[in-house]
Amino acid sequence: MIFKRPSFWLILLIAAVFVYLPLRAEDAAMREDMILVALAIILVSNLNLMIGYTGYVNFGHIVFYGLGGYVGLYLVSVRGWHLPTAALTAGVFVSICALLFGLGVLRLRGAYFALATVGILQAVHAFVSNFDPWGRSTGMYLSFEAYEPLGGAMRALWTTYYLVVGVMALSLILSLVIKRSKFGLGLFAIREDEDAAVVLGINATVYKAIIYSVSAFLPAVAGALMFYKNGMIDPSIAFEYMLSIEGIVMLMLGGQGTVVGAALGAGLYERLRSYLLTSPKLSNFHLVIAGGLLLVVVLFASGGLIGWLYKFVPRSQEVVE
Amino acid sequence: MIDGVLVGAVYGLAAMGLSLIWGVMDVINLTHGAMIALGMFGMYLMFTATAMNPYVLLLPVIAIGLVLGIVVYWMAVHRVLGRSQLMSLLSTFSVNMMVIGIGTALWSTSPYNVNFTLPGITVGAYTFTGNHIAAASSALIIALALELFLYRTRPGRAIRAVADNREAAELMGISSTAVLAIAFGIGIALALGSGALVSTLFPFTILSGAVYQLKSFVVTVLAGLGKPLGALAAGVLLGLLEGAVTPFIAVSWIPLIEFGLFVVVLILFPRGIFGRATA
Amino acid sequence: MSVLLDVSGVSKRFGGLHAVSDVSFTIREGEILGLIGPNGAGKTTLFNIVNGVYKPDKGTIAFDGKDITGLSPDKAVKLGLARTHQIVKPLNGMSVLENVTVGACFGRESLGLHAARETALEVLKQVGLVERAASPARSLTLASKKRLEVARALAAKPRLLLLDEVLAGLNPTEVAQMIDLIRKVRDSGVSVFMIEHVMQAMMKLSDRIVVLNFGQKLAEGSPIEVAGDPQVIEAYLGDSEIADKLMEKN
Numbered sequence: 001m002i003f004k005r006p007s008f009w010l011i012l013l014i015a016a017v018f019v020y021l022p023l024r025a026e027d028a029a030m031r032e033d034m035i036l037v038a039l040a041i042i043l044v045s046n047l048n049l050m051i052g053y054t055g056y057v058n059f060g061h062i063v064f065y066g067l068g069g070y071v072g073l074y075l076v077s078v079r080g081w082h083l084p085t086a087a088l089t090a091g092v093f094v095s096i097c098a099l100l101f102g103l104g105v106l107r108l109r110g111a112y113f114a115l116a117t118v119g120i121l122q123a124v125h126a127f128v129s130n131f132d133p134w135g136r137s138t139g140m141y142l143s144f145e146a147y148e149p150l151g152g153a154m155r156a157l158w159t160t161y162y163l164v165v166g167v168m169a170l171s172l173i174l175s176l177v178i179k180r181s182k183f184g185l186g187l188f189a190i191r192e193d194e195d196a197a198v199v200l201g202i203n204a205t206v207y208k209a210i211i212y213s214v215s216a217f218l219p220a221v222a223g224a225l226m227f228y229k230n231g232m233i234d235p236s237i238a239f240e241y242m243l244s245i246e247g248i249v250m251l252m253l254g255g256q257g258t259v260v261g262a263a264l265g266a267g268l269y270e271r272l273r274s275y276l277l278t279s280p281k282l283s284n285f286h287l288v289i290a291g292g293l294l295l296v297v298v299l300f301a302s303g304g305l306i307g308w309l310y311k312f313v314p315r316s317q318e319v320v321e
Numbered sequence: 322m323i324d325g326v327l328v329g330a331v332y333g334l335a336a337m338g339l340s341l342i343w344g345v346m347d348v349i350n351l352t353h354g355a356m357i358a359l360g361m362f363g364m365y366l367m368f369t370a371t372a373m374n375p376y377v378l379l380l381p382v383i384a385i386g387l388v389l390g391i392v393v394y395w396m397a398v399h400r401v402l403g404r405s406q407l408m409s410l411l412s413t414f415s416v417n418m419m420v421i422g423i424g425t426a427l428w429s430t431s432p433y434n435v436n437f438t439l440p441g442i443t444v445g446a447y448t449f450t451g452n453h454i455a456a457a458s459s460a461l462i463i464a465l466a467l468e469l470f471l472y473r474t475r476p477g478r479a480i481r482a483v484a485d486n487r488e489a490a491e492l493m494g495i496s497s498t499a500v501l502a503i504a505f506g507i508g509i510a511l512a513l514g515s516g517a518l519v520s521t522l523f524p525f526t527i528l529s530g531a532v533y534q535l536k537s538f539v540v541t542v543l544a545g546l547g548k549p550l551g552a553l554a555a556g557v558l559l560g561l562l563e564g565a566v567t568p569f570i571a572v573s574w575i576p577l578i579e580f581g582l583f584v585v586v587l588i589l590f591p592r593g594i595f596g597r598a599t600a
Numbered sequence: 601m602s603v604l605l606d607v608s609g610v611s612k613r614f615g616g617l618h619a620v621s622d623v624s625f626t627i628r629e630g631e632i633l634g635l636i637g638p639n640g641a642g643k644t645t646l647f648n649i650v651n652g653v654y655k656p657d658k659g660t661i662a663f664d665g666k667d668i669t670g671l672s673p674d675k676a677v678k679l680g681l682a683r684t685h686q687i688v689k690p691l692n693g694m695s696v697l698e699n700v701t702v703g704a705c706f707g708r709e710s711l712g713l714h715a716a717r718e719t720a721l722e723v724l725k726q727v728g729l730v731e732r733a734a735s736p737a738r739s740l741t742l743a744s745k746k747r748l749e750v751a752r753a754l755a756a757k758p759r760l761l762l763l764d765e766v767l768a769g770l771n772p773t774e775v776a777q778m779i780d781l782i783r784k785v786r787d788s789g790v791s792v793f794m795i796e797h798v799m800q801a802m803m804k805l806s807d808r809i810v811v812l813n814f815g816q817k818l819a820e821g822s823p824i825e826v827a828g829d830p831q832v833i834e835a836y837l838g839d840s841e842i843a844d845k846l847m848e849k850n
Contacts, residue, residue: 051407055405056407057410108587110405110406110407110410111349111406115349115538115583116580116583116584116587119535119580119581122576122580123577123580126574126577180713181713182705182712182713182716185698185701185705186702186705188693188694188698189691189694189702192691192693192694193691193692196691197691197702198672198674199651199653199673199685199689200674200677200702200706200707201703201706202674202702202706203672203674252411285422285423285426286422287418287419287425288422288423290418291415291416291417291418291419291422292415292419294414294415294418295397295412295415298401298415299400299401299412
């Protein structure tokens with residue numbers, strides 16, 4: 001059924017591009033660039049489930065990624081687990097935590113929840129910085145032996161790349177599946193009018209907690225993969241508030257509430273960002289430009305670029321979801 | 322302990338700005354922290370330039386705040402008022418990003434200081450820091466002024482009318498846009514004012530505003546929306562709590578405890594402690 | 601006719617305000633019960649209590665024999681209680697069809713998406729909105745939005761439908777259409793509990809009427825009985841038009 005949707009094939013096409021380009025060029029630098037874009041797409045499309053589908057802003061979204069990274073790295077370096085199981089376990093662990101936490105904190109309505117998410121990020125950051133088994137503020141690192149099961153460091157880098165691209169495709173497909181499901185319909189109802197949704201039979205707190213938990217899973221898996229690839233983790237790089245914020249900007253830019261918008265916004269913003277960070281004059285204004293972009297989108301084009309597309313080509317709504 | 326009360330008055334002042342905007346137009350102003358930081362730097366710049374008494378400089382800082390607030394209102398708030406709360410969160414947040422971005426570019430994240438010390442008052446074995454007393458007094462004066470303004474003047478009543486029921490107010494000939502712009506301006510002015518006062522008490526960086534923003538949120542949910550003196554009282558309460566807890570817990574944990582308090586209060590009182598139903 | 605809804609001794613205070621005081625009445629299956637009273641009498645609060653939006657301070661609500669006091673609204677729908685709101689709450693960003701599909705998906709029968717859409721189309725035909733199925737909900741006129749609200753509630757396959765001032769703001773033609781619709785709804789086996797200010801409609805439609813004033817039940821009976829009740833007339837004397845209409849019935 002999902003295979004009938006054009007967007008499904010669009011997603012596969014995007015994934016294929018990600019697989020093919022660096023492979024054909026045999027270019028490790030390009031692969032490193034693209035893995036960051038793929039990661040952004042993962043984070044943004046899962047964030048979309050909260051912001052775009054349910055109407056709840058999560059300012060601390062990056063916490064899932066960082067926590068997943070920690071669990072994954074811990075399982076591999078300290079417990080000697082294999083990467084795939086470690087990554088999956090990280091995903092499951094973080095989503096269960098998110099579910100339990102969510103059932104409590106999602107009793108809060110819209111804006112209050114948004115404020116709470118900042119605190120959640122800071123709380124986890126503080127906790128991990130003081131948590132002995134995870135290296136406190138120094139963090140953990142991976143010795144080269146950890147890459148042996150994947151055929152050594154060189155091959156491991158490629159393998160993790162493909163795994164991340166796979167997670168990216170899964171994230172986009174997940175967005176599509178949810179969008180077209182009864183559960184998704186319930187989320188949209190909550191977004192439009194939460195009180196009406198409850199009166200119509202939707203248990204809003206449970207729905208919100210579930211989607212919060214779901215939105216944590218793939219970013220956590222991606223975190224485990226990425227930090228494995230990087231070989232090290234510490235609280236400041238795991239829980240970068242800036243990345244959380246940029247995720248929001250990317251989502252709004254691309255088109256919140258749409259599936260492809262996440263990919264578009266992430267892709268475009270990554271280009272912009274790498275340009276900004278390398279330009280000596282503009283690197284200080286990174287935050288300013290991101291903020292300005294967000295403001296412009298919110299004021300004039302709250303549906304983002306894909307929203308614009310829908311306005312000018314209404315038919316595209318069926319094809320580009 | 323008493324210092325906690327005095328500093329708490331400043332927390333209350335900061336919260337008043339947030340609470341006013343929230344109460345009048347149901348907008349959660351995420352520029353609040355950045356504006357507090359601007360108040361800190363505003364005071365610093367004026368003080369270093371003129372070497373005048375900071376408590377006198379408070380007035381121009383507040384005036385600048387009023388103008389700045391009206392500008393921000395037109396820029397980021399006016400167009401999103403009818404839309405979901407999500408949008409006003411994001412629009413004010415984006416302004417916050419821009420202000421912090423510019424601030425960091427100008428002043429980096431180094432600490433700054435306003436070097437002005439008033440002589441303290443000694444009662445028995447205890448000395449009350451002069452700056453603390455002056456700050457608390459200023460906060461109290463401003464709070465009273467605000468209370469008088471809202472309840473005894475025509476513009477103030479117009480603001481309260483719009484807060485209560487915007488359509489009804491418009492039917493009575495009140496230009497709600499003008500009222501909202503001014504209310505927002507006052508909210509920002511209060512934020513800048515409180516930042517200016519804080520700058521005389523502690524060293525600060527461009528990022529310090531965020532800490533006070535959190536305190537403002539805690540105070541606001543404790544006190545309920547739109548009541549200036551209530552916010553002042555709740556601020557003092559928070560100051561007292563902090564004073565009681567600080568000897569036992571590392572300073573870096575305090576924001577987390579405050580955040581926890583914020584979440585718990587909201588979960589237990591989803592419509593605010595004093596039952597103000599959100600729109 | 602068996603008792604479908606049994607409201608017994610329900611009270612609710614908000615701070616110092618006694619919104620509802622010791623109200624008791626029943627609704628039998630297949631009947632239309634009207635709820636009238638001056639503004640501020642506590643009618644919508646009573647709805648909110650029956651529906652589960654508020655928990656009563658005292659008293660019980662039983663639906664089809666089951667105690668549902670304080671049961672949350674989403675669970676109440678699953679038992680067969682649906683409601684509309686005085687100020688309509690369309691899901692604005694969604695289409696008319698999607699709005700009603702939500703009602704069908706999460707209502708008493710918990711249908712899957714496909715079946716729910718079928719049901720939604722059926723209901724839209726019933727209320728006469730099927731041509732606007734693809735339009736965004738925000739683009740409808742007030743009368744249509746009210747019909748959408750009813751359609752959404754009907755899609756949940758309720759046994760009892762709570763209508764809160766569904767006729768307010770409608771012109772006479774629209775009122776007549778809505779009255780027609782409500783009759784059809786009752787005839788299809790759904791009991792109706794409705795708050796209304798449009799007196800003629802109430803008199804025409806209701807089998808029985810409950811009158812509320814200052815949160816207390818003032819009277820209960822057939823439309824004629826209620827219209828002739830001196831206490832009711834007195835309560836409405838502030839509104840002479842209504843008093844006249846009530847007097848007319850005498």
